[in-house]
Amino acid sequence: MSLRVVLLTVVVIAWWTLSALNQFKGGAWTAGVRRYLPRVVVPIYIFFAPEPPRADSRLVWRDEVDGRWGQWQELHFGFAPLYRRWLFNPEVIESKAVSVLTDALLTLGSVLGPRGFLLTSPYVALLHVLTCRSRARSATGIQFAVVRTNIASQRRCLDVAFVSEVHDAREAVGHVC
Helix, strand or coil: CCHHHHHHHHHHHHHHHHHHHCCCCCCHHHHHHHHHCCCCCCCCCCCCCCCCCCEEEEEEEEEEECCEECCCEECCCCCCCHHHHCCCCHHHHHHHHHHHHHHHHHHHHHHHCCCCCCCCHHHHHHHHHHHCCCCCCCEEEEEEEEEEEEEECCEEEEEEEEECCCEECHHHCCCCC
């Protein structure tokens, strides 16, 4: 085994160990890690209690066929089979990527104004993901929206946070995704 492989293995194991230890909030050692290393290098994730997320974003879309708009459909990638879900679940990665893109779009939309978001990376990426989905071949238009579900005072509230402009879907028919 070469020296490069050994050094790379040591670096990856150290990074993984620091990332795993950084998930625990208590202790002076983890506070020191957070103080000297940026969050990009050693991430922290909050998936479970005591600080679960209070809001959830959903991406919905609809097609225009023969001049009529179809029903709103939620973009959902499904789940991996139960026998491998605990170990390898790429569908969660795709869902997490869409979640991050929708959050970034909502943040940029509030900063850039009414039409400033059209050429941002999150908007273009979400539009690309949706045009690559299986849909009616005769679709002439596509539109998407971000719907937020907020848990406030023991009841769930739905809020339409963002609605895209209508895009011509005929241009994307020959595009290979």
